[in-house]
Amino acid sequence: MLSVEEARARILAELRPTPPETVALAEAAGRVTAQPVLARLTQPPADVSAMDGYALRAADGTLGAKLRVTGAAPAGHPFAGSVGPGEAVRIFTGSVIPAGADGVLIQEDAERDGDWLTVREAVTKGRHIRRAGQDFAAGETVIPAGRRLGARDIGLAASANHPWLSVHRRPRVAILATGDEIALPGEPIPPGGIVSSNAHALAALVRAAGGEPCVLPIAADTLDAVGAVADAVAGQDMLVSTGGASVGDHDLVIEGLKRRGLTVDFWKIAMRPGKPLVSGRLGTVAMLGLPGNPVSAIVCATLFLLPAIARLSGLPAAPPPVSQGIAGADLPANDARADHLRATLATDADGTLIATPFAVQDSAMLKRLAHADALILRAPHAPALPAGSPVSMIRLDTLGI
Amino acid sequence: MLSVEEARARILAELRPTPPETVALAEAAGRVTAQPVLARLTQPPADVSAMDGYALRAADGTLGAKLRVTGAAPAGHPFAGSVGPGEAVRIFTGSVIPAGADGVLIQEDAERDGDWLTVREAVTKGRHIRRAGQDFAAGETVIPAGRRLGARDIGLAASANHPWLSVHRRPRVAILATGDEIALPGEPIPPGGIVSSNAHALAALVRAAGGEPCVLPIAADTLDAVGAVADAVAGQDMLVSTGGASVGDHDLVIEGLKRRGLTVDFWKIAMRPGKPLVSGRLGTVAMLGLPGNPVSAIVCATLFLLPAIARLSGLPAAPPPVSQGIAGADLPANDARADHLRATLATDADGTLIATPFAVQDSAMLKRLAHADALILRAPHAPALPAGSPVSMIRLDTLGI
Numbered sequence: 001m002l003s004v005e006e007a008r009a010r011i012l013a014e015l016r017p018t019p020p021e022t023v024a025l026a027e028a029a030g031r032v033t034a035q036p037v038l039a040r041l042t043q044p045p046a047d048v049s050a051m052d053g054y055a056l057r058a059a060d061g062t063l064g065a066k067l068r069v070t071g072a073a074p075a076g077h078p079f080a081g082s083v084g085p086g087e088a089v090r091i092f093t094g095s096v097i098p099a100g101a102d103g104v105l106i107q108e109d110a111e112r113d114g115d116w117l118t119v120r121e122a123v124t125k126g127r128h129i130r131r132a133g134q135d136f137a138a139g140e141t142v143i144p145a146g147r148r149l150g151a152r153d154i155g156l157a158a159s160a161n162h163p164w165l166s167v168h169r170r171p172r173v174a175i176l177a178t179g180d181e182i183a184l185p186g187e188p189i190p191p192g193g194i195v196s197s198n199a200h201a202l203a204a205l206v207r208a209a210g211g212e213p214c215v216l217p218i219a220a221d222t223l224d225a226v227g228a229v230a231d232a233v234a235g236q237d238m239l240v241s242t243g244g245a246s247v248g249d250h251d252l253v254i255e256g257l258k259r260r261g262l263t264v265d266f267w268k269i270a271m272r273p274g275k276p277l278v279s280g281r282l283g284t285v286a287m288l289g290l291p292g293n294p295v296s297a298i299v300c301a302t303l304f305l306l307p308a309i310a311r312l313s314g315l316p317a318a319p320p321p322v323s324q325g326i327a328g329a330d331l332p333a334n335d336a337r338a339d340h341l342r343a344t345l346a347t348d349a350d351g352t353l354i355a356t357p358f359a360v361q362d363s364a365m366l367k368r369l370a371h372a373d374a375l376i377l378r379a380p381h382a383p384a385l386p387a388g389s390p391v392s393m394i395r396l397d398t399l400g401i
Numbered sequence: 402m403l404s405v406e407e408a409r410a411r412i413l414a415e416l417r418p419t420p421p422e423t424v425a426l427a428e429a430a431g432r433v434t435a436q437p438v439l440a441r442l443t444q445p446p447a448d449v450s451a452m453d454g455y456a457l458r459a460a461d462g463t464l465g466a467k468l469r470v471t472g473a474a475p476a477g478h479p480f481a482g483s484v485g486p487g488e489a490v491r492i493f494t495g496s497v498i499p500a501g502a503d504g505v506l507i508q509e510d511a512e513r514d515g516d517w518l519t520v521r522e523a524v525t526k527g528r529h530i531r532r533a534g535q536d537f538a539a540g541e542t543v544i545p546a547g548r549r550l551g552a553r554d555i556g557l558a559a560s561a562n563h564p565w566l567s568v569h570r571r572p573r574v575a576i577l578a579t580g581d582e583i584a585l586p587g588e589p590i591p592p593g594g595i596v597s598s599n600a601h602a603l604a605a606l607v608r609a610a611g612g613e614p615c616v617l618p619i620a621a622d623t624l625d626a627v628g629a630v631a632d633a634v635a636g637q638d639m640l641v642s643t644g645g646a647s648v649g650d651h652d653l654v655i656e657g658l659k660r661r662g663l664t665v666d667f668w669k670i671a672m673r674p675g676k677p678l679v680s681g682r683l684g685t686v687a688m689l690g691l692p693g694n695p696v697s698a699i700v701c702a703t704l705f706l707l708p709a710i711a712r713l714s715g716l717p718a719a720p721p722p723v724s725q726g727i728a729g730a731d732l733p734a735n736d737a738r739a740d741h742l743r744a745t746l747a748t749d750a751d752g753t754l755i756a757t758p759f760a761v762q763d764s765a766m767l768k769r770l771a772h773a774d775a776l777i778l779r780a781p782h783a784p785a786l787p788a789g790s791p792v793s794m795i796r797l798d799t800l801g802i
Binding site: 025026029030041043044045046050073074075076077078093094095096130134135136142143149150151152153154155156157158159160161162163164179180181182184185186189190191192193194195196197198200201202203204205207208215221292293294298322323324350351352362364365366367368369370372390392396397398399400401 | 426427430431442444445446447451474475476477478479494495496497531535536537543544550551552553554555556557558559560561562563564565580581582583585586587590591592593594595596597598599601602603604605606608609616622693694695699723724725751752753763765766767768769770771773791793797798799800801802
């Protein structure tokens, strides 16, 4: 059996980032930069005031000095003249420091009387002045390639004067659920059938990870129906299937797609929940076959599909983020398969995360998975741990899963 | 001066969740439930097999016994007859256990020869059978009201047979940037002007928090231009303004909107970066006035706007999530204002987060804020801390900010 780490490494090694596209700045949040973003201007573009007050020659700003106010320079309206000896110009936060001035008397320290002001606190040369280029200089890289853009990056790209950005196209992920026994929610349920939950759970997961899901119609359990999927996935970056990958009599997905050119590895992974996993390629489309069991499907998607979408999106190949905490209950020794215990989270007085696994970990209990906050990671052959021991976990609550 | 906590509590106390709307299950991820989701069916609907194998009477499943295979029940195709003494029916994971059977012989433990099989491992009654309702029973609440729906919840709602969900409408947040000196990215920049970064950074933040942003045109610095905003925000849940809230000569936003009915509190908050904050109401529209400085605007948005959007979305009133870690450098004693140190994160061998503040914390440095991973929280009058001391922080990287 393959380890989780080895399976993930093999899947990621086959994937390349999607090509770049140009998107409006306002639509770029959450996308991954395909090129570095270089500043198109210098910020601030000139020396500017950090405070409301008066620009003056610092040498004039001695305690008790009286200066004549010769004008004003609201932000956006630079003072046309220059500041001579004994003069001051009214300025505001962000105002360009007028020529001749090298000091700022802040408003609270100025006593104004008509065109005159009295200095109530001595001025220090250069203080309260933000130098041109203090934030960034024209030509400087402000955002590297391969970064997922958050709100702050959008602000930074805006201030660097970029109305458009070059980002990787959202990975297109087709999702295929198979099985005569499944029905879409609200549709008539066949006798002995169940409602399909995997396709839409996986679609939400793909979207949360920054991908563009495409839910394919449920494929009937025939070779022809499954084979036709090969036509439906043209132009997709990845095909994710669920079900049909056990060792039972109904493994039609692989057989049906093999007839259409699927090259495939069939893996047993040393993990729980989940075990069978299919990794393959159908032309240019990567394929990942997840277990049909909903809990196994989502756990496997967390471990393998999320990193795959991140990689396709332009991020480095990496496992899902792991957090540290302590066990809220005794954990039994683990067997040869990596376990992923569904657990709730609490926080102790120090802010330490306490992860307490549910007593029953049956992989058919979707409600319990949905109510979990984290998966406690138990390595193969991990020894028993008493409550309070450090544990590693994948937090599900912060991943949009 | 108000504390951060008091200001946040006052803002949140004025807000109520948006009304519910019905959305398709496939569009519900990230939304907050307005009503509990009750299971419309029992899952599993009948006793089903947890494995591929054979259904039989457990009493017949003794080591070495030979049983006659009388039929098959693929998942979705229940066996019409019943299992008599000495008989077995081929079943698969998810197959309904046929009448008469109370045990499952797993495939690996069965030796099949034509219509006959030999039991190679004794069968335990009830083992490998998932009982009807093990996951949930019809009528049971599977998702409470007031929960933000992740991918797992979507799967659970699907399996509970809900094609539609009742969720709170996305909060509509209008964003107003003011100032003669600002230009949109790519537009001509006036002399002494800068490119507007706040509006689009805040729009991305609103979207990351689950709100629907509406970026208003930049308002010129006149009372009439600002007053006209009152018409533009009809139907919005909140108006967020930036700039125009300092104690300078250019506080037109409040004055302009007061003429249109704005009732307003003007607060000085004991915090850094940021200090002036406006909280008010314009008819049914809540108003939050953020500082114009981009760093202050984003930090204040993290502390006040994110929780406000969460509350409007239907979540409880709460501060942004706080994580624990240790300081990567000595921290000086703090003054009377709560500080929010921009810091990078690393992880030590135990997985502990190490937050190292930038040496210079100037609030005009947007690039530095964008490159930060977290804000270290320093309470008013917090004592100096040596490197390695525990610190609380708001992680920006996981909030989409």
